[in-house]
Amino acid sequence: MYTHQHMAGLPISLSEASGVPFYRQILDQIAGLVRTGQLPAGEQLPSFRDLASDLTVSLITVRRAYAELQTAGLVVRKQGQGTFVAPSVRKASKADIKKRARQAIAAGLREARQLGVAVPEIEALTRALLAEMEQDND
Amino acid sequence: MTDSTLVQVTDLKIERAGFGLHIPSWTVEPGSVVGVVGPNGAGKTTLLDCLAGIIAPSSGQVRVMGRDPSVDPVFVRSRAGFMSDDRPLFDLPVSKLLRVLSGYYTTWDDDLVAHLVKRFGLDLRAHVRELSKGQGTCLRVIAALAFRPAVVVLDEPGTGLDLGARQALLRSVIEVARDPVRSVVVSSHQLSDLERIADALLVLRGGRVVAQGPTDSIIPEGKSLSEALVHMRAGGSEVSA
DSSP: OOEEEOOSSSOOEEESTTOOOHHHHHHHHHHHHHHTTSSOTTOBOOOHHHHHHHHTOOHHHHHHHHHHHHHTTSEEEETTTEEEEOTTTTSOOHHHHHHHHHHHHHHHHHHHHHTTOOHHHHHHHHHHHHHHHHHHHO | OOTTOSEEEEEEEEEETTEEEEEEEEEEOTTOEEEEEOOTTSSHHHHHHHHTTSSOOSEEEEEETTBOTTTOHHHHHHHEEEEETTSOOOSSBHHHHHHHHHTTOTTOOHHHHHHHHHHHTOOTTSBGGGSOHHHHHHHHHHHHHTTOOSEEEEESTTTTOOHHHHHHHHHHHHHHHHSTTOEEEEEOSOHHHHHHHOSEEEEEETTEEEEEEEHHHHSOTTOOHHHHHHTOOTTOOOOOO
């Protein structure tokens, strides 16, 4: 197990210990960089091969992360030029936000199910967590 | 398969006393890292030795860069870099051994060698016999990469490497495939490493292909390669590339 700290280019670090697939870690971290404006609209992303080499992961891993970023509308591919942060990316639509929330919740639920937690218990836990968060916000 | 296919295996059969390897169809496309996986006795080394022309097929076809390695070993071995711990090294100081090897290849790259020696933390003044098993492996890997071959074939390069050397190895393998016309074939027991760097996998068990294809088609979402292998049975799922 080791964590790779990125040097030049994108500040992405991958953790083997987390158990989260690498493509998902890359996808989440680039999405975060885009959402926080560290990767501004129109900015070019590294090529598949460069990022794979920099992160020491397979090409297929980077390709998958980029494909999902494209599906999520965060990046666009320009034929023969590369991958760029989508021009419209700052204005995240309600649909995008809902989709992102859905993905985040689904990941948590999937893990809970894999741990063998029963559905009623997940429902109870979710309600309790939401209640805690409401209290924190008050 | 296209003209640029670097390795092509068609209906390969190798029959030996008590062991048979059969690979119906397998290719290595340029710009990729391909992992060969399987337990001891699966046939990994037999296959890789066959690519090197050390073992001739009983039947079927093997082509490395379009040539039959058992017929044209000089052509193949001057363009493909083979690494195996089974092969002995001359007992010289590391620097001298590398200089001797450089004489065999017109494409030997001294700058790359200097870079790799530093990355793997190898002592150039050490005698080959003084090297640990892991350091010997690193030296063999460097020798296989040093002449920038189009195909690099590494048989269990991760065995006995410490964490730093393992990282150096993974990085060096990925760097080869950064070039869209070059590829690496690597066998390993270190499944998490292969899962990390391999674009495609060939899974062997008892001389048979258990699965082959793009890595993400072989490993189900959220599973590790070792978990995926447990569920595979010989003659089972075959995913086409």
